[in-house]
Amino acid sequence: MRIAILLYDRMTALDAIGPYEVLAQVPGHEVSFVGLERGVVRTDTRALGLSVDRSLDEVTASDLVIVPGGPGDRAMRETPRVLEWLRRIHETTTWTTSVCTGALILGAAGLLRGKRATTHWAFHDELRGYGASPSAERVVFDGKLVTAAGVSAGIDMALALLGRIAGDDAARTIQLAIEYDPAPPFDAGSPAKAPPAVVSALRAVFGSLAARPS
Amino acid sequence: MRIAILLYDRMTALDAIGPYEVLAQVPGHEVSFVGLERGVVRTDTRALGLSVDRSLDEVTASDLVIVPGGPGDRAMRETPRVLEWLRRIHETTTWTTSVCTGALILGAAGLLRGKRATTHWAFHDELRGYGASPSAERVVFDGKLVTAAGVSAGIDMALALLGRIAGDDAARTIQLAIEYDPAPPFDAGSPAKAPPAVVSALRAVFGSLAARPS
Secondary structure, rough: OEEEEEEEOOOOOOHHHHHHHHHHHOOOOEEEEOOOOOOEEEEEOOOOOOEEEEEEOOOOOOOOOEEOOOHHHHHHHHOOOHHHHHHHHHOOEEEEEEEOHHHHHHHOOOOOOOOOOOOOOOHHHHHHHHOEEEEEOEEEEEOOOOOOOOOOOOHHHEEEEEEHHHHHHHHHHHHOOOOOOOOOOOOOOOOOOOOOHHHHHHHHHHHHHHHHOO | OOEEEEEOOOOOOHHHHHHHHHHHHOOOOEEEEEEEOOOOEEEOOOOOOOEOOOOHHHHHOOOOEEEOOOOOOOHHOOOOOHHHHHHHHHOOOOOEEEEHHHHHHHOOOOOOOOOOOOOHHHHHHHHHHOOOOOOOOOEEEEEEEEOOOOHHHHHHHHHHHHHHHOOOHHHHHHEEEEEEEOOOOOOOOOOOOOOOOHHHHHHHHHHHHOOOOO
């Protein structure tokens, strides 16, 4: 199976690396990291560089595509080359997927119109703006479109996908290999569970992000 | 707080990127990715390149150091420059930490003698070989040494650390920002939970990895 993972400037690293870790360890899976140009992109914190090994023009078909999110999503939503590439590659995929605000890039490409989908909890309204019906589920399957909630949800999405692609025991094998038996020391991973002051502080941060020019 | 994350050839990406994502988003945290030489290292699958921005010689002190694991750990355990760097930097840290078989590198540097520690579930015997007492906990604190179980456990470790460094609400804020409300679609993340056939198949794979020359 050919897997293409989009990388871009100011993306959130874990959005891409979570699903990568689940899917790339499977024999027979060929993962390519794809971007506007070959070279290194810097993530949202600027502290990490990820290598783009193939340019968009070099990848014309893929069985699975993964679009991560992050503050750089806005620039991607306004870059016709990226949106055209997504529309073209989508015609060749078995699965077209996103993590976090990667869904907004799929939305800008017109791929989520009339679809059930999800994104980071703070960006459901923006998702609706692209004609999607936001869902509160952590991972949403609608036909071949699969969208995950914020950042870490990409790990759960990839395990669910792997179950469908290679069978439940293949997914269980990877889950055990990466010892994914999560035990967060706090219980604040969703707006319903976090203290209200934490939720409103973050909403303010994400609200200003959404309003900020790319 | 200065945070140094070791990168090396044939490491497992999520071991490093999980804790990075939790710790690097905090204002005032300065993260450096450090390795033998500046440039790009390739991870265990060879499909991903991560940028080493500073060489070991350029980083002489750090408040927190994170050592990831992966099949490349064996070469690191046999590289005196890495072990000497770890011993030197350990004298400057508030926290010296590892994820997965990164603990074996700390062990080879002599830092785990007489300590309670953990590593990936398939490598507890190797950990004991370095004079540590392996623990079944997912994250083990022993003084300033903090070790996490396999791969994905680094996320839980980083949240626990962040609670101690910046307070529980800072950790809850990051947990909510990365929507870490895990919902694995299978329950196979530890040898006690996975089907016995899956456990024994993986033990065979990891056993041959452990025996293989670096």
